[in-house]
Amino acid sequence: MRKLLMAMLLAGSLAGSVPAQTVSKEKAEAVKKEIMAIEDDKLAGLLRGGSEPVDWIVKYDAGDIAQTNIDGSTPTKAQVEDGLKPGFFKMHSMKQDGHHFRVYDNGNVAVVTYHANGVLERNGKVTPRESNFSDVWVKQNGAWLRVLHEEREIAKPPAATPAK
Numbered sequence: 001m002r003k004l005l006m007a008m009l010l011a012g013s014l015a016g017s018v019p020a021q022t023v024s025k026e027k028a029e030a031v032k033k034e035i036m037a038i039e040d041d042k043l044a045g046l047l048r049g050g051s052e053p054v055d056w057i058v059k060y061d062a063g064d065i066a067q068t069n070i071d072g073s074t075p076t077k078a079q080v081e082d083g084l085k086p087g088f089f090k091m092h093s094m095k096q097d098g099h100h101f102r103v104y105d106n107g108n109v110a111v112v113t114y115h116a117n118g119v120l121e122r123n124g125k126v127t128p129r130e131s132n133f134s135d136v137w138v139k140q141n142g143a144w145l146r147v148l149h150e151e152r153e154i155a156k157p158p159a160a161t162p163a164k
Helices: 002-014 025-048 052-060 077-083
Strands: 061-068 089-104 109-122 125-140 143-153
Touching: 025 052, 025 089, 025 109, 025 143, 052 061, 052 077, 052 143, 061 077
Parallel strands: 061 143
Antiparallel strands: 089 109, 109 125, 125 143
């Protein structure tokens, strides 16, 4: 629980002021490799569908994860799981890129930001989506746990009005 609190503090107030070089380059690269493998697993599961998106959340999200969705809602882990169930949710396409890592606490805390672009379907409604994400990961007992997940929509420029 202390690591969860520390991760929240780092993400909320210290991420901009504490240098990312608080761990060796080798350790930071190892953390990046571990978390990218988890991210690759998430993306593959989202695209395959079925129970895999929920299974990933069960395995990697903290029970009391702090999550903020694109609409500003803050669902519980159980609500997130319900929203990803087969028959309600389907990911048609998804690409993630631009992963940027900041590693703290001797390689036990990572703040990750990235970009995603894709098409998803919820309750029969297909929606294209382009977003930026922030995640905070904490390593507990040798395993990574996501304690914070935030999605922000990328603002679209206003449509040009035709000249008269």
